Amino acid sequence: MAGTRNYDFLIKLLLIGDSGVGKSCCLLRFSEDSFTPSFITTIGIDFKIRTIELDGKRVKLQIWDTAGQERFRTITTAYYRGAMGILLVYDVTDERSFNSRIQYPFSGKQADMPDIRTWFSNVEQHATEGVNKILIGNKCDWEEKRVVSVERGQQLADELGIPFMEVSAKSNINVEKAFYSLAADIKKRIIDTSKTEQLPAQGVNVSEQNNSISTMGGKCC
Amino acid sequence: MPSVIDPRRELDYAVQQIVQAPSDNEYFTQLLPAIKDASKGGQGQLLLQFLTQYSANREAEIERICNTNHQGFVSSVNQLLHVRDGTIGLTSEILALNHSIQSSTEKLAEQKKALVDSRGVRQNIDEATQALRDCLEVLRLANQVHDLLSKKSHYSALRALDELQNIHLKEITQYKIAEMIQKSVPATKKLIAEAVMTDLNTWLFRIRETSHFLGEVAFYHTEQRRTRQKDRAEALPDLSNFKLNSAIELVSDETEEFDILNNEDVQVDFTPLFECLHIHNALGQIDKFRADYATTRKQQKELLMPSSVTLIDAEGASLSELLEGIAGFSIVEKATMKKTPELRSTVDVDELWDSMCQTAITLISNALHEVTNAEVLLKRKGVIALFIQTMESWNYPVAALNSFLLKLFEKYAELLKRRFSDDFQEIVSTDDYMPMPISKLEEYDKVVNVIWYTPDKPREEIHFPCVLPFSQMYPLCCIDIRNFLNQFYFFSDDHFQHPRVIDETLKTSLDELLSGSVCRLLIERLNSQYLGQIVQILINLEHFEIACHELEPLLAAARSTASVGGSVNLRATENFRSNKKTAEKRIFELVNSKIDDLIGTAEYDWVAPTLEKEPSNYMQTLTRYLSNIMNSVLLGLPTEIKELIYFDALSHAATMILSLPLSAEVGRINPNGVAALAKDVQYLTEFVDTLENPILRENLDELQQTVMLMQAENSDEFYDIATRNKKYGRVDAMNGPILLEK
Ligand SMILES: Nc1nc2c(ncn2[C@@H]2O[C@H](COP(=O)(O)OP(=O)(O)OP(=O)(O)O)[C@@H](O)[C@H]2O)c(=O)[nH]1
Ligand SMILES: [Mg+2]
Numbered sequence: 001m002a003g004t005r006n007y008d009f010l011i012k013l014l015l016i017g018d019s020g021v022g023k024s025c026c027l028l029r030f031s032e033d034s035f036t037p038s039f040i041t042t043i044g045i046d047f048k049i050r051t052i053e054l055d056g057k058r059v060k061l062q063i064w065d066t067a068g069q070e071r072f073r074t075i076t077t078a079y080y081r082g083a084m085g086i087l088l089v090y091d092v093t094d095e096r097s098f099n100s101r102i103q104y105p106f107s108g109k110q111a112d113m114p115d116i117r118t119w120f121s122n123v124e125q126h127a128t129e130g131v132n133k134i135l136i137g138n139k140c141d142w143e144e145k146r147v148v149s150v151e152r153g154q155q156l157a158d159e160l161g162i163p164f165m166e167v168s169a170k171s172n173i174n175v176e177k178a179f180y181s182l183a184a185d186i187k188k189r190i191i192d193t194s195k196t197e198q199l200p201a202q203g204v205n206v207s208e209q210n211n212s213i214s215t216m217g218g219k220c221c
Numbered sequence: 222m223p224s225v226i227d228p229r230r231e232l233d234y235a236v237q238q239i240v241q242a243p244s245d246n247e248y249f250t251q252l253l254p255a256i257k258d259a260s261k262g263g264q265g266q267l268l269l270q271f272l273t274q275y276s277a278n279r280e281a282e283i284e285r286i287c288n289t290n291h292q293g294f295v296s297s298v299n300q301l302l303h304v305r306d307g308t309i310g311l312t313s314e315i316l317a318l319n320h321s322i323q324s325s326t327e328k329l330a331e332q333k334k335a336l337v338d339s340r341g342v343r344q345n346i347d348e349a350t351q352a353l354r355d356c357l358e359v360l361r362l363a364n365q366v367h368d369l370l371s372k373k374s375h376y377s378a379l380r381a382l383d384e385l386q387n388i389h390l391k392e393i394t395q396y397k398i399a400e401m402i403q404k405s406v407p408a409t410k411k412l413i414a415e416a417v418m419t420d421l422n423t424w425l426f427r428i429r430e431t432s433h434f435l436g437e438v439a440f441y442h443t444e445q446r447r448t449r450q451k452d453r454a455e456a457l458p459d460l461s462n463f464k465l466n467s468a469i470e471l472v473s474d475e476t477e478e479f480d481i482l483n484n485e486d487v488q489v490d491f492t493p494l495f496e497c498l499h500i501h502n503a504l505g506q507i508d509k510f511r512a513d514y515a516t517t518r519k520q521q522k523e524l525l526m527p528s529s530v531t532l533i534d535a536e537g538a539s540l541s542e543l544l545e546g547i548a549g550f551s552i553v554e555k556a557t558m559k560k561t562p563e564l565r566s567t568v569d570v571d572e573l574w575d576s577m578c579q580t581a582i583t584l585i586s587n588a589l590h591e592v593t594n595a596e597v598l599l600k601r602k603g604v605i606a607l608f609i610q611t612m613e614s615w616n617y618p619v620a621a622l623n624s625f626l627l628k629l630f631e632k633y634a635e636l637l638k639r640r641f642s643d644d645f646q647e648i649v650s651t652d653d654y655m656p657m658p659i660s661k662l663e664e665y666d667k668v669v670n671v672i673w674y675t676p677d678k679p680r681e682e683i684h685f686p687c688v689l690p691f692s693q694m695y696p697l698c699c700i701d702i703r704n705f706l707n708q709f710y711f712f713s714d715d716h717f718q719h720p721r722v723i724d725e726t727l728k729t730s731l732d733e734l735l736s737g738s739v740c741r742l743l744i745e746r747l748n749s750q751y752l753g754q755i756v757q758i759l760i761n762l763e764h765f766e767i768a769c770h771e772l773e774p775l776l777a778a779a780r781s782t783a784s785v786g787g788s789v790n791l792r793a794t795e796n797f798r799s800n801k802k803t804a805e806k807r808i809f810e811l812v813n814s815k816i817d818d819l820i821g822t823a824e825y826d827w828v829a830p831t832l833e834k835e836p837s838n839y840m841q842t843l844t845r846y847l848s849n850i851m852n853s854v855l856l857g858l859p860t861e862i863k864e865l866i867y868f869d870a871l872s873h874a875a876t877m878i879l880s881l882p883l884s885a886e887v888g889r890i891n892p893n894g895v896a897a898l899a900k901d902v903q904y905l906t907e908f909v910d911t912l913e914n915p916i917l918r919e920n921l922d923e924l925q926q927t928v929m930l931m932q933a934e935n936s937d938e939f940y941d942i943a944t945r946n947k948k949y950g951r952v953d954a955m956n957g958p959i960l961l962e963k
Contacts, residue, residue, distance in 0.1 A: 010822055028750060036749075040654050043753035044853025045846070049818045062822060067853075075849050082842070 007051050007060035011186050012082050013179070014127075016119050017089030018097040019068030022138040025169035026089065027065045030179050035170050042067040044075045052180065054187050061183060080126035084190065085182045088119050089136045092153070092166065093145035098137075099156075120160055132185045133162040136178055141168035232264060236271045256315045260322075265315065272308065276301065356398050359389045363402050366409055375417040376496055379503050382409055414504055417497045422517075424493035428553055429521050431487060436545030436611075438486050439552055440604075443611040446474055447715065465716065466613045482556055489553065491560055498561055507563070515569050518554070522573050525550055526580045532588045532601050540601055543584065544608040547577045555615050574617050582625045589629075595636040599711055602629050606716035623718050630719070633712055634726045641705050642738045645698060649742040652694035654757035656857055660686045672699040673771040674764065690857055691764045692757050698739060699768060705731065706779070724780045728789055731772070735793030739765060744800055747807045753854045755811065759804035760857055762797050769794035805862060812850070812866060813873045819843045820877045827887050827894035827963075836904035837897065843874065844908040864914065871909060871917055875924040878902070882931070882963065883956055890963040895931045902928045923951040927960065936961045 015023040024042050028034055031048035046065045051058055064083065066076035080086070090097040100115040116135065123133060135157040137148060150166055157164030163181065167174040235255035242248035259268035283297045362385045369378035386406050393399040443465070450470055464470065482489040501510035525546045530539045551574055558565040585605070592598045605626065609619045659665045662685060669676065672695060676683075709727045713720060743758050743765075769791050776789040823839045847870060855863055882890055882898060902924055909917050926949045930939055938944040939957050949957065 005824065006821075010824075024751070032750065034750075038650060038652075040749070040751040040754045042751070043655075043756075045849050046752065046854075047815070047818070047846075048750075049821070060822065062818075072853060075853055078845065078849075082838075 006058070008057040009187065009191060010060045010062060011084050011183055013061055013063045013085045013087065013182065014079055014083035015063065015065050015087045015089060016076070016123070017068055017087075017136075018091070018094070018115075021068065021089045021091040021094065021097045022169050023068065023087075023089050024065050026087075026136070026138060026167060026175055026178075027063055029169040029172055029175045031063070033172070035172075037170075041069060044072050045079060052183065054180070054184055057187075059183055059187065061179065063179075077122070077126050080123065081128060083127055083131060085132040085134070085186045086123055086127060087134055087136050087178065087182065088116055088123070088162075089138055090116050090148070090153075091139050092137045092148045093139050093142050095147045098148045098152070116156060116160075130189070132182055132189060133160075134178060134182045134185075135160065135162055135164040137164070137166040139168060139170070140166040140173060141171040229267070232259065232268055232271050235259075235268070236275050239272075240275060252311065256311065257318075260315055260319045265312075265319070269312065276305070352393075352396065355393050356396055359385065359393055359398065359402060362389055363405070363409075366413075370413060370416055373416070373420060375413055375420065375500055376503075379410070379413050379500055382406060382413070383503075410504060413500060414506065417500045418513075420493050421497040421514075425517060425521065428489065429524070429550075431489065432525070432549030432553065433542060433545045434549065435481065435487050435489065435552055436548035436550075437541075438484070439481050439548050439611050440541075440545060440607050442479055442481060443607055443614065446470070446477075447607075447610075449474060449477065465610045471614075481552060489556070491557070494557065494561065494564075498564055511564055514564060518569075518573065522550065522577060526577065527584070530584045530588050532585065532592050533594075533597060537597075537600055537604060540585065541604055543581060544604060547581060548608060548611055551577070551612060551617060552615055555617075571618070575621075578621050582621065585625070586628065589632055592632065593636065595633055595640055595708065598629065598633050598636060599708075602626065602633070602712065602717075603715060605629070610716055626717055627719055627722060630712055630717070630722065630726070634709070634730050637705060637708055638730050638734060641701055641734055644701050645734065645738040646742060648694050648697045648701070649739070649746070652692050652697075654692050654694075654751070654754040656757070656760075657689040657691060657693045657696070658686055659689060668696045671703065672696050672764075673768040675767075691761050695761055695764050695768075698765070702731070702735075702768070702772070705734065706776075710779070724776075728776060728791070731776070732791050732793050735765070735769065735791065736796045740793060740796050740800055744803060747804055752808070752811055752850065755804060755807050756854055756858055759801055759808065759862070762801045762804055763859075766794060766797035766801070769797060805865070808855075808862075808866060809869045812870050815846065816843065816870055816874050817877060819846065820874065820881070823878075823881055825881060825894060825897055827882065827890040829891065829893040829897065832893050833897040833900060835900075837901050840901040840904050844905065848908075864916075867912065867914070867917055868920060872920040874905070875921050878905075879924050879927060879956070882960055887963065890931070890960070892932075895928070899928045899932055923953065926951045927953070927956065930957060931960050 015027060017023055019041055020039060024040070024046070025035060027046075027048050028036075031050045042065055044067055048063050048065065049060065050063070051060045053059070064079045066072070066079065092098075096115065098116055100118075120133075123131065135153065137150070137153045140146075153166060154164050163185070165174050165178045165181070167178050169175060232255070235251070235258070239248060239251040239255055242251050255268060256265070259265045279301070280298075283301070286293060286297075362381060366378050366382045366385065369375070369381055386403070390399050390403055447465060450465055450473070453473055481487070498507070498510065501507050527539075527543060530543050532540055551570075554565060554570045554573065558567065558570055585601075592601070605622065609622045609626075612622075613619050657668070659668065662680075662683075665680070665683065665685070665687070668689065669680075672691075674689075674691075706727065709723060709730070713723050717723070740762070743762060746758060747755055749755055773789045773791055773794065776791075777787070780789075819839055819842055822842075823837060825837070847867075851863065851867070855866060858866070878898075878901070881887070882894075902921070906918070906921055906925065909921060930936070930949050930952055933939070939949055939952070939961065945952075
């Protein structure tokens with residue numbers, strides 16, 4: 001590997017969840033350590049880069065922020081494949097972002113608005129198998145408006161078999177922790193396992209590239 | 222009647238009669254009156270003498286007879302004696318009678334004297350009575366003066382006093398009382414003067430109390446006139462050019478007679494003043510009175526002026542009270558001047574007016590700082606305008622007040638600017654920076670009616686729901702701008718004589734608002750990390766620029782004076798225009814930084830042992846990302862800007878990619894490494910080709926040729942000028958050799 005690289009590993013993450021749950025805010029908090037209360041919805045796709053250190057290694061995180069709005073679904077779904085870790089974000093002050101079936105108990109069919117289960121099944125459908133996931137309940141600073149309890153969040157995470165964390169982009173609670181823990185899990189899953197398989201050090205990247213290449217080839221353009 | 226001239230003959234006759242009396246009885250009848258007469262005439266003696274004479278005559282006769290008739294004689298003598306005795310008795314009786322008569326006459330005289338005496342007393346009494354009567358009349362009149370005084374008939378009292386002094390008192394000058402009353406006259410006059418002054422003071426006090434109400438009624442009346450003028454102007458638009466208090470307005474409104482001082486709400490009776498003036502005139506104290514009155518009014522004026530006013534009370538009562546007070550006071554002054562020209566001088570009245578205006582202006586100015594709401598200020602201005610118009614109709618000079626309105630206007634403009642600046646701040650900070658979704662035709666009409674915008678499709682052809690290019694901040698700001706303009710002109714409603722100031726201030730304020738608020742706030746938001754927001758800002762700037770273009774002629778047309786004419790140029794127009802470039806640059810910057818980020822994840826192995834079959838992951842991500850943003854976040858931009866972005870992005874990408882093998886840290890490059898790069902460049906070129914824009918391809922020329930050179934079997938071709946120009950014309954003269962070296 002040439003010396004131009006200023007990192008040891010590249011990890012691609014993806015943020016998904018309903019519009020307004022705070023995906024962009026979490027990302028801005030993590031990448032710029034800033035927060036703006038005004039809601040500027042994401043159009044299409046966006047990404048941020050932040051390099052962190054894990055176990056003495058420089059890990060470059062390329063974090064893709066998707067638009068929660070339905071109309072950008074085709075654009076955003078294309079990014080599931082390349083993702084090594086996915087953050088499923090809901091808003092603890094918005095029941096529908098968590099569980100829309102409770103909101104429409106008599107509708108018979110599934111609600112129009114996606115909820116965490118819908119997002120989860122999208123992930124299952126489009127993302128690479130075995131991709132790391134984490135359930136994130138954002139806006140935990142806003143206790144007065146909370147409608148989804150920590151317990152329910154934890155319960156759902158257990159049901160889906162993924163880690164869970166409540167965060168606040170606004171008050172900077174657990175945001176670092178969430179990204180770090182997901183990155184650490186990925187590192188453990190991909191990099192550390194490939195090491196045990198005696199692959200060369202850069203194998204991580206190879207495997208990551210393989211990940212993307214195999215899917216991208218068919219998908220792109 | 223017996224003659225007094227010859228009592229003797231009479232007596233003689235009487236005696237004859239007595240003596241010749243045929244009988245004794247007869248004798249006495251003759252005798253007694255004779256005696257009576259004699260004694261009455263003081264001729265008793267004479268009678269006696271006659272009688273004696275007679276007797277002597279008879280004696281002699283008798284003697285003779287006797288001589289002859291002695292006997293007879295003797296008897297006669299005897300008889301005679303007897304007669305004599307009788308005579309004597311008679312005489313004494315006569316004497317007694319005389320005596321008694323005398324005594325009764327004395328009594329009579331006495332009585333007569335008493336009568337004369339009593340007559341004199343009676344005259345005295347009569348005279349005294351008359352004098353008393355005269356004095357009583359004077360006293361009655363004197364009392365009447367006081368009665369009239371207590372009945373408040375001061376002038377009658379004074380007239381009565383004058384009458385008393387000049388007529389009645391003159392009639393009794395001899396009496397002490399006259400002197401006393403005379404002495405009391407000045408005191409009484411003073412009393413009258415005081416009483417009338419007390420009356421006047423009561424009147425003045427009442428006037429002071431009614432002043433506010435009078436002002437209120439006067440304001441109301443002016444307002445009615447305003448309404449009528451408006452109604453007339455509606456019916457006859459020509460009339461709208463004539464302001465309140467113009468000759469035309471006054472003539473048109475003539476039918477509406479209204480006496481401000483005497484109507485069903487207020488009645489101001491000047492009688493006490495007239496009386497007072499009259500009386501002081503009569504007293505010869507007119508100058509003093511005039512001076513006193515002037516002082517009193519001055520004091521009242523002082524009392525009228527509060528030490529401070531507030532402009533922010535709910536109903537504006539504080540200001541209204543002040544102005545109504547001044548109006549009422551000044552109307553009374555003007556009315557007084559008209560009714561009693563000798564009392565109030567124009568100078569006095571104007572002086573008070575000026576002083577009150579000055580104070581009012583100072584009071585209002587001092588309170589101005591507390592006003593933070595333009596509507597409140599507008600309402601207060603309305604009251605002041607009403608005041609000005611009312612007072613102008615009373616011929617008071619209002620120039621100072623009119624110029625004060627300018628100061629109010631300045632403040633108004635400042636408040637409006639602040640308010641709208643806050644509004645814009647709010648709008649800009651709460652905007653979603655998304656093209657505005659419209660669900661229905663009604664909604665579309667509503668929006669399009671307030672904005673400056675030329676739709677590219679006719680209204681009928683639009684399918685809903687649709688999306689308008691700008692975000693909702695644009696219509697919101699347009700509404701605000703329109704409101705701002707309207708509210709500016711609200712100030713000139715009713716009464717404001719500086720239309721040009723409004724025009725100028727409006728233009729400057731709007732310009733400052735658009736440049737200083739809207740534009741500045743938008744530019745500040747260009748630091749945003751959200752590409753979508755920046756794109757929307759650029760689109761909004763474009764629309765604001767259009768709005769400015771449309772506003773300029775609108776402002777010119779709205780100018781109140783045609784004479785000013787000319788076009789209006791807003792600095793904001795240029796500001797929006799030039800800041801579109803700033804926004805554009807920021808978009809380039811952000812897109813380029815993303816490209817840098819992605820190229821920063823390129824992982825070429827320049828000395829790879831094997832040949833890479835697929836394009837790099839970063840290259841695929843880059844092209845997909847570019848394509849995605851072009852089709853989503855940048856989609857709404859005008860085509861030429863989109864092309865520019867692509868152009869800039871690709872040229873930046875090419876430069877960055879080229880810098881990868883050039884990096885000093887890259888020592889050696891093997892054919893596998895070059896092949897990988899070539900594959901990526903090829904991939905990029907194919908991507909650009911799909912964009913179907915030949916100009917974009919040119920951006921990749923240097924990169925392509927450089928990679929070609931790196932792949933070339935014969936590197937000498939580069940050093941041959943002819944082939945180099947043909948094949949590697951775009952390759953940098955410095956970079957070429959460096960890469961060939963590697
Ligand atoms: N109180 C609170 N508000 C938050 C928090 N995070 C985000 N918000 C607010 O939630 C709104 C939505 O945030 P975004 O991050 O733009 O939402 P998003 O998930 O990116 O939405 P899309 O881009 O439309 O998919 C914004 O108004 C934020 O200010 C938080 O931790 N606490
Ligand atoms: Mg977002």
